[in-house]
Amino acid sequence: MATLVDKGVAAVSLAAYERDPTAFSQELGDSFKRYGFAVVADHGIPADLIARAENAAKAFFALPVEVKAQYHIPGTGGARGYTPFGIETAKDAKAFDLKEFWHVGRELPAGHRFERVMKPNLWPAEIAEFRDTQLELFAAFEEAGRKLLSAVALYLDLPADWFDDKVEDGNSVLRLLHYPPVPQDGPNIRAGAHEDINTITLLLGAEEAGLQLLDTSGEWIAVSPKPGELAINVGDMLQRLTNNVLRSTTHRVLNPAPERRGYSRYSMPFFLHFRPDFLIETLPSCISADRPDLYPDPITADDYLWQRLREIKLV
Ligand SMILES: O=C(O)CCC(=O)C(=O)O
Numbered sequence: 001m002a003t004l005v006d007k008g009v010a011a012v013s014l015a016a017y018e019r020d021p022t023a024f025s026q027e028l029g030d031s032f033k034r035y036g037f038a039v040v041a042d043h044g045i046p047a048d049l050i051a052r053a054e055n056a057a058k059a060f061f062a063l064p065v066e067v068k069a070q071y072h073i074p075g076t077g078g079a080r081g082y083t084p085f086g087i088e089t090a091k092d093a094k095a096f097d098l099k100e101f102w103h104v105g106r107e108l109p110a111g112h113r114f115e116r117v118m119k120p121n122l123w124p125a126e127i128a129e130f131r132d133t134q135l136e137l138f139a140a141f142e143e144a145g146r147k148l149l150s151a152v153a154l155y156l157d158l159p160a161d162w163f164d165d166k167v168e169d170g171n172s173v174l175r176l177l178h179y180p181p182v183p184q185d186g187p188n189i190r191a192g193a194h195e196d197i198n199t200i201t202l203l204l205g206a207e208e209a210g211l212q213l214l215d216t217s218g219e220w221i222a223v224s225p226k227p228g229e230l231a232i233n234v235g236d237m238l239q240r241l242t243n244n245v246l247r248s249t250t251h252r253v254l255n256p257a258p259e260r261r262g263y264s265r266y267s268m269p270f271f272l273h274f275r276p277d278f279l280i281e282t283l284p285s286c287i288s289a290d291r292p293d294l295y296p297d298p299i300t301a302d303d304y305l306w307q308r309l310r311e312i313k314l315v
Pocket residue numbers: 175177191196203206211251253267268269
């Protein structure tokens with residue numbers, strides 16, 4: 001199976017952005033336009049924070065099933081706390097994904113205008129360091145995401161700070177994922193082919209093989225970030241905003257080769273979202289005679305999110 005690296009997509013260094021914003025934006029934007037994905041090195045999220053967050057997640061998933069189940073609130077779209085094995089099902093897929101996960105959302109001060117949309121976090125009482133560590137990682141992801149979006153803005157000929165107020169107090173979610181060992185062959189795979197709903201996704205911990213993107217040619221390509229590197233991809237909301245100039249690419253996580261079946265896979269995607277009341281309206285600069293507006297009806301980020309959650313059976 002070909003990898004992104006085989007296709008000539010080298011990791012881009014976020015540190016290089018400070019030195020040469022134009023060159024970095026071009027490289028990142030071209031990768032988003034062609035593959036919907038990019039690999040980012042020197043992203044500024046400290047290695048020790050990543051390790052602590054992963055260890056806290058591992059400690060949680062190692063708890064007994066009935067302890068974890070206390071943190072599952074049915075009917076809430078899995079937006080906060082724990083979603084057990086056997087629930088999330090990719091759009092149009094028949095078999096559920098082989099995963100369990102925990103969602104951390106934004107902490108809002110009491111009385112905040114988005115309180116009704118963005119529910120309070122749950123925290124597992126069993127893992128003392130869980131809360132502080134995951135909130136630290138949330139903040140670090142947000143900072144890296146802000147820089148990446150300013151590069152996207154430059155690529156789209158927008159001011160570098162264009163996205164800042166659109167994602168401020170955004171409904172972003174940190175997902176801590178556990179794919180348990182895969183015992184035998186069945187119809188299920190770790191994560192069925194899907195697109196992400198949000199603006200951009202920043203993914204850590206995907207070095208255990210399995211993540212693949214579906215190229216426009218119909219070929220599956222392995223996304224194989226090196227340890228510590230970020231894989232990032234365009235979500236449906238950014239695709240919609242840009243009239244499909246930037247592509248929300250279908251991806252999946254395949255089951256491992258027989259010799260790795262006995263191992264869990266842990267990964268940590270950060271789904272960066274717009275603020276709930278942001279109206280996703282096609283950027284005029286992305287409409288032209290040969291690219292007519294595919295989305296003439298604007299929709300708020302929150303309405304769009306709920307529409308999509310129903311499709312993946314989370315609500
Ligand atoms: O675990 C991974 O590597 C990818 C997860 C993913 O695509 C998702 O949760 O949306």
